[in-house]
Amino acid sequence: GAVVSQHPSRVICKSGTSVKIECRSLDFQATTMFWYRQFPKQSLMLMATSNEGSKATYEQGVEKDKFLINHASLTLSTLTVTSAHPEDSSFYICSASFPGLGGLNNEQFFGPGTRLTVL
């Protein structure tokens, strides 16, 4: 149980274009999903917290107009990187959480990640 998928796993795009990444919880309903970014050899950086049916909460320094998050259902959240630039190239990882999943709180289950390369 607690399987989270991401699509695509890898994407290469031209500078100035937009890229959409999907995150799905496959076997549970995720009330909360998270989006992280990780640069090579660095730690996870939380970008935003996404709750179904409401606006995402962005971490300080993350541009909400550039990184659009939609959590339209309990099993799907999307991250759109708008007007991507080479500095946006990174490993984007989503995670999903459900209170009490497995009898425990705050456990997050990660998707496999999406590697974005902006040329």
Added chain:
Amino acid sequence: QKEVEQNSGPLSVPEGAIASLNCTYSDRGSQSFFWYRQYSGKSPELIMSIYSNGDKEDGRFTAQLNKASQYVSLLIRDSQPSDSATYLCASPSGGYQKVTFGTGTKLQVIP
């Protein structure tokens, strides 16, 4: 001040030895702790959760929590080369369902 701190390593242990990974935290009110394993180029994978003082064992893994000293550790017995990865400690950090991750300790198991 970071809420969760780890030694970045690398920690090198020979195959078959016990690897000991440590994490300290600053919030005395923290009730739950998680250990994640992250292989290079992959996303983190939850391997252990611990909520109560003492030890929790799962196969070759043992998590230890000491709330009085504010540290949590992960022991890996009979270390294998396949255990070579970065291990992340995490704890709830306020905000609904949010957790704070440490920077991770890189473990290298030498054959």
